[in-house]
Amino acid sequence: PLIGLSMDTLKEERWQGDRDLFVTRATELGADVLVQSANSDDTRQISEVQALISRRVDVLVIVPHNGGAMAKAVNMAHDAGIPVLAYDRLITDCDLDLYMTFDNEKVGELQAQFLVDHLPKDRKKKIVRIYGAKTDNNALLYKRGQDKVLAPLIDRSEIDVVHEDWTQDWKPENAKKIASAAITKAGANFDAILASNDGTAGGAIQALSEEGLAGKVLVTGQDAELSACQRIVNGIQAMTIYKPLSQLAKQAAEAATKMARSKPVFALGKINNGKIEVPSILLDVVVVTKENMMDTVVKDGFHKAAEVYRSLPETQQSR
Structure with missing residues (x-):
């Protein structure tokens, strides 16, 4: 055939x-x-x-x-x-006739839940939301999943969304512009960027780096791209979602x-x-962090350990 x-x-x-x-x-x-x-x-x-x-x-x-x-x-x-x-x-x-995909709403829920679990509990949290491409139904599903977790917290004023926008064509350079606009608007005064995938996370992190904020602001992602996995083990990106x-x-x-x-x-x-x-x-999808990188992405043969940890000094490499 x-x-x-x-x-x-x-x-x-x-x-x-x-x-x-x-x-x-x-x-x-x-x-x-x-x-x-x-x-x-x-x-x-x-x-x-x-x-x-x-x-x-x-x-x-x-x-x-x-x-x-x-x-x-x-x-x-x-x-x-x-x-x-x-x-x-x-x-x-x-x-x-048939649709095959990952549980995309779940992706958004996991991204948002991670963010909520890892931000300070004792004060109002300020976040930036970077959505995917409006033309991609999945981008709407990621947002819907995120909203499930965030809406009650936003309603109770525990979380303040200081800036949000859609990323045309999912392009990192467009995500970078959104993050730059957020920095212009809110200064360095926010806790996290809820980026919908690793490409948009990478663009956002470029904007953060230029302001000396990379690693200080929690950034989410999705796809477990090699560059994102490297950023995670280097402490610049907090998590990604691995879709086998x-x-x-x-x-x-x-x-x-x-x-x-x-x-x-x-x-x-x-x-x-x-x-x-x-x-x-x-x-099903899996949350990947610095802690479980070896047990998920590397164990599955999705990336090699030598590639993921390439940019780390020998002593810090996970064994």
Whole structure:
């Protein structure tokens, strides 16, 4: 069978990993994979899907740049009799066949709970919130999860959000601008930056570094990117959320191969995409800190210890 994989972008290390793991597993199962990457451009992604359809793929796996815009791609695929699996990001308002992702609302809850647990209890806490891209449904889910934890504390005035904004296209340079705006507005007078992923955390930390605040302000993240893991062991970023991508990519490759062969896929979850309850498979996520780095990210082979601890003096390296 032939699988078409249409990706939003391959800029981040994270997505390169997904692609490699997916292709490897699909190949093991006897499938061929055609990969396209749209460089965060909706129009380009639609035309790439059209190209994959004309190559007569048996199934389409899509990581949408914009979950709303890609409904058109799903409809085109269905017109050609091709089923569609949305990978890690939901495609809305269409008859999507399958959705595979992590428990994204849980990601937001864990980020916010970590922040609450690690900030001073005896006074009002000031935080900056950096959300993801508005075009990515997951960014809304991370925020919803964060809100679950934070809303009661904000209502009771235990937490004050001094600045908040959405990061266009998830770009670190845009997150850096948001953090700089927060510093201009609030001075150095805040406790934490609730950054929705490691890219936005990295951008925010650049802004903090320029003001000599890196390591003094708690910063959250997500994706367990190598640079973030290095920042965590160096005490500059507080935590990240590890999403076992190998599980997602392998299970998605297995599901896609079954779909390509017209075999059933068992999906216990249901997620509403505005049109239907999409059969969904949700995987668990893990909070990663300096303390459990070796037992999670390194143990899983996601990163090598030598890479994570490369920037630390020998004596401080975790054994």
